Amino acid sequence: MAPDYRHFTAQFASTPRGARVARRLAVRRMEEWGYPPASDASRTIALVVGELAANAVRHGRVPGHGFALSLALDTKTDVIRVEVADAASAKRPPVTAPSAHPDGESGRGLLLVDALAVRWGWTPRDPVGKTVWAEVSCGC
Numbered sequence: 001m002a003p004d005y006r007h008f009t010a011q012f013a014s015t016p017r018g019a020r021v022a023r024r025l026a027v028r029r030m031e032e033w034g035y036p037p038a039s040d041a042s043r044t045i046a047l048v049v050g051e052l053a054a055n056a057v058r059h060g061r062v063p064g065h066g067f068a069l070s071l072a073l074d075t076k077t078d079v080i081r082v083e084v085a086d087a088a089s090a091k092r093p094p095v096t097a098p099s100a101h102p103d104g105e106s107g108r109g110l111l112l113v114d115a116l117a118v119r120w121g122w123t124p125r126d127p128v129g130k131t132v133w134a135e136v137s138c139g140c
Contacts, residue, residue, distance in 0.1 A: 006033055006073040012053070014061040014086070019053035022069045026082075033073055041138035044116050045071070045080060048134050051109040052084035055132065060086030062129075078139040079118065085131040089124070 008029045012018035026049040030042040037043075049069065056067040065087035072081045113120050113134050120134035 004074065004076050006075065008071040009068065011066050011068050013066050014057050016054075016057060018066065019050065019057045022053045022067075022084075023050040026069065026071060029071055035138060041080075041136075044136055044138075045082065048082050048113055048116055048136055049084070051113050052082060052132050052134065055109055056084050056086040060088040060130070062087040065129075073138075077137075079135050079137050081133060081135050083131050083133045085125050085129060087125075087129040089128055089130060 008025075010022070010025060012022045023046055027037050027042055027046050030039075030045055031037055035041040035045075049071075053067065053069065060067065067087075068083075068085040070081075070083040070085075072083075073079075074081075110120075116136060117134035118137050120132070122130050122132045125131050
């Protein structure tokens with residue numbers, strides 16, 4: 001009998017390259033869990049991880065600290081919880097996805113997460129920082 005939960009956690013440098021590596025490793029882990037890279041579930045997780053990791057690098061970077069990515073698959077519900085934790089306590093995401101200006105070059109990341117996730121939010125991280133999370137249904 002397979003376990004009800006599968007879990008993956010890794011640390012990354014708070015750099016654009018670190019965010020790209022996190023996204024690639026998430027896709028690789030999805031494949032190991034039975035979701036091919038071309039599947040809707042894997043592509044959705046790749047987008048959510050990419051956006052949350054990019055936000056951690058851009059808005060949550062603290063010199064000397066990286067960010068953490070955690071994926072948790074509940075095999076009973078087919079829901080994956082994505083968590084990205086950074087060390088920046090002062091910069092907190094909004095309670096709801098902000099509206100982006102149509103001609104703006106940024107500001108759409110949380111809109112994408114909001115559209116793709118069943119729900120999302122953030123929690124303070126002990127002893128410092130925050131964790132932004134999103135739950136994605138993979139039962140497409």
